[in-house]
Amino acid sequence: MIRFRHIIIAIIVFLYFAAVVSAAERFPPPEFEVDYERPTIERPSPRQDIYEYIDAVVLLAALILASYLVLKVRSRRAIFVLMVLSLIYFGFWRKGCVCPIGAIQNIVMSIFDRDYAAPITVSVFFLLPLVFTLFFGRTFCAAVCPLGALQDLVCFRPVSVPGWLESALRTFAYLYLGLAVLFAATGSAFLICRYDPFVAFFRISGNLNILIIGVCFLVVGIFVGRPYCRFFCPYGVLLRQLSRLSKWRVTITPDECIGCRLCEDSCPYGAIRKPTAEWPADEYDRAKKRLAFLIILLPVLIFLGGWACAHLKNVTSRMHSTVRLAERIYLEQAGKVKDTTDASLAFRATGEEVEKLYDRASHIRDKFWLGGWLLGGYMGLVIGLKLIAVSLFRQRTDYEPDRADCLACGRCFKFCPKERERLSKAKELVGQS
Amino acid sequence: MAEDKNENGVTRRHLLKDGCFGACLAGLASLAGFLTGKSNAGDTVWQIEPNICIACGNCATHCVLEVSAVKCMHDFEICGYCEICFGFFEPEPFDITEGAENQACPTGAIKRKYIDEPYYEYTIDESLCIGCGKCVKGCNAFGNGALFLQVRHDRCLNCNECSIAAACPSGAFKRVPADRPYILKGTPWEVGHA
Numbered sequence: 001m002i003r004f005r006h007i008i009i010a011i012i013v014f015l016y017f018a019a020v021v022s023a024a025e026r027f028p029p030p031e032f033e034v035d036y037e038r039p040t041i042e043r044p045s046p047r048q049d050i051y052e053y054i055d056a057v058v059l060l061a062a063l064i065l066a067s068y069l070v071l072k073v074r075s076r077r078a079i080f081v082l083m084v085l086s087l088i089y090f091g092f093w094r095k096g097c098v099c100p101i102g103a104i105q106n107i108v109m110s111i112f113d114r115d116y117a118a119p120i121t122v123s124v125f126f127l128l129p130l131v132f133t134l135f136f137g138r139t140f141c142a143a144v145c146p147l148g149a150l151q152d153l154v155c156f157r158p159v160s161v162p163g164w165l166e167s168a169l170r171t172f173a174y175l176y177l178g179l180a181v182l183f184a185a186t187g188s189a190f191l192i193c194r195y196d197p198f199v200a201f202f203r204i205s206g207n208l209n210i211l212i213i214g215v216c217f218l219v220v221g222i223f224v225g226r227p228y229c230r231f232f233c234p235y236g237v238l239l240r241q242l243s244r245l246s247k248w249r250v251t252i253t254p255d256e257c258i259g260c261r262l263c264e265d266s267c268p269y270g271a272i273r274k275p276t277a278e279w280p281a282d283e284y285d286r287a288k289k290r291l292a293f294l295i296i297l298l299p300v301l302i303f304l305g306g307w308a309c310a311h312l313k314n315v316t317s318r319m320h321s322t323v324r325l326a327e328r329i330y331l332e333q334a335g336k337v338k339d340t341t342d343a344s345l346a347f348r349a350t351g352e353e354v355e356k357l358y359d360r361a362s363h364i365r366d367k368f369w370l371g372g373w374l375l376g377g378y379m380g381l382v383i384g385l386k387l388i389a390v391s392l393f394r395q396r397t398d399y400e401p402d403r404a405d406c407l408a409c410g411r412c413f414k415f416c417p418k419e420r421e422r423l424s425k426a427k428e429l430v431g432q433s
Numbered sequence: 434m435a436e437d438k439n440e441n442g443v444t445r446r447h448l449l450k451d452g453c454f455g456a457c458l459a460g461l462a463s464l465a466g467f468l469t470g471k472s473n474a475g476d477t478v479w480q481i482e483p484n485i486c487i488a489c490g491n492c493a494t495h496c497v498l499e500v501s502a503v504k505c506m507h508d509f510e511i512c513g514y515c516e517i518c519f520g521f522f523e524p525e526p527f528d529i530t531e532g533a534e535n536q537a538c539p540t541g542a543i544k545r546k547y548i549d550e551p552y553y554e555y556t557i558d559e560s561l562c563i564g565c566g567k568c569v570k571g572c573n574a575f576g577n578g579a580l581f582l583q584v585r586h587d588r589c590l591n592c593n594e595c596s597i598a599a600a601c602p603s604g605a606f607k608r609v610p611a612d613r614p615y616i617l618k619g620t621p622w623e624v625g626h627a
Contacts, residue, residue: 047586
């Protein structure tokens with residue numbers, strides 16, 4: 001029987017060639033005597049580059065429009081419309097990828113990995129919002145970011161979060177940024193993309209756990225405005241710092257603040273700062289001592305953080321697949337586990353020496369040692385500076401949006417009587433002409 | 434704190450702020466310069482290196498899409514047109530017929546057609562393939578390895594971090610240039626590439 005002959009040939013040829021070449025042509029492709037043409041392989045092309053450039057242009061246009069609407073037009077309704085359009089385009093149409101938040105990791109990897117270069121559009125997605133924030137404040141957050149837009153839409157019953165709690169919770173965002181940079185720089189994982197809570201909504205499919213986290217964020221978002229933006233967003237951390245320095249920014253009043261207190265509770269994100277009392281003279285000495293203590297504490301915190309994180313290298317380095325594989329192979333070699341995994345089988349099939357794998361893994365662990373010092377030091381610095389910031393007294397005479405916290409959503413505009421006066425004047429002018 | 438204005442009306446705080454602003458702008462500009470200098474290439478897409486792929490089955494389950502963007506491809510140039518194809522048949526088939534119980538493919542996506550004694554043609558119905566790699570395993574073990582898994586770029590969302598790549602046990606996933614988005618086993622790039 002022909003079929004058994006084939007099996008025998010298969011086995012013989014397999015044994016013969018297996019050692020020489022894997023998956024070589026064990027059965028030479030036949031020359032057909034009958035009229036037969038081999039089908040061609042269908043290879044659908046990916047999305048063309050031109051569409052990526054269109055995305056970048058749309059981003060630029062949205063940023064220009066957002067800045068214009070926030071700073072010049074001062075219309076919450078217009079900002080809202082742009083926000084919804086951005087949500088539809090960058091969120092549901094483009095399925096939330098690539099976004100500036102995730103682009104952080106591509107940029108970091110581009111810097112640290114010699115073989116990886118971030119595509120030009122990804123660089124544009126990363127840089128454009130930063131540049132706009134440096135000039136106009138966080139207009140990207142207000143009307144362009146699809147993640148922010150989704151949370152903004154559900155913000156129905158915002159409660160105010162006490163300042164100390166807000167500041168403490170925001171430490172997560174700094175930590176998240178630090179970890180994302182560490183894992184991207186070591187080529188381990190793209191943490192931000194892996195735990196993006198809203199991308200599953202944009203695609204209407206995805207990992208169930210992430211979907212649940214996303215739903216939780218939206219439910220919390222009904223009562224606490226934009227929880228991801230305020231307490232977790234790693235890109236927000238960068239935008240905050242640039243927004244502090246911005247050339248132009250949102251002002252509640254178009255004119256001079258009259259201290260009427262009407263805007264006091266208008267911000268769902270707790271970004272409006274109230275005027276302060278006079279400098280408390282009797283506090284001065286105590287404040288000075290506290291500040292001196294905190295400044296001395298700063299290097300201690302940096303050192304402790306770095307030391308702790310560096311000693312966690314065995315835990316953090318497990319994020320890298322090579323380290324995980326090496327640990328698994330070690331367990332199997334030492335006879336501590338009986339079974340094998342797909343990864344360990346695949347490794348053994350490559351025929352690479354175990355020692356070489358261990359070398360590679362320990363090299364990666366060394367990177368995590370250095371990275372741990374940097375990450376921990378940075379976290380120490382963040383916590384230290386936060387402590388210093390809360391103990392500084394800054395005198396303020398007007399109601400004004402916090403430079404870093406303000407998301408430029410424009411909700412406060414209409415609460416200002418001066419703004420209403422301006423609008424009615426503008427209306428009159430339009431009526432006359 | 435720093436309200437001692439000089440004759441130009443510039444406070445110390447303003448000067449500091451302007452300095453920081455300039456430094457940030459310069460930093461962003463140099464980062465932009467670095468990035469444009471480095472990325473001479475266009476965009477990249479995810480693809481499977483078929484010679485590293487072990488057809489573990491993660492592709493079918495780890496994609497963010499309901500039905501994976503990874504599907505099986507058949508390179509006819511290196512196919513042996515075997516009568517008993519281990520991509521098509523179970524390892525120990527009851528019978529050498531097209532009956533569902535004899536097929537390796539869980540969705541019956543592979544069609545078997547007689548061509549010429551003793552050769553059979555096998556074609557994959559893309560719409561049924563779920564990218565589980567069962568046929569790939571069989572063909573790699575006993576055949577020419579003409580069946581292999583590839584990311585289909587009409588389906589792939591090109592996530593910044595591919596969830597399958599994160600779960601790939603053999604490290605077969607990699608970023609490839611978008612203008613050469615497939616890695617075929619037998620055929621060189623140029624052949625048959627529109």
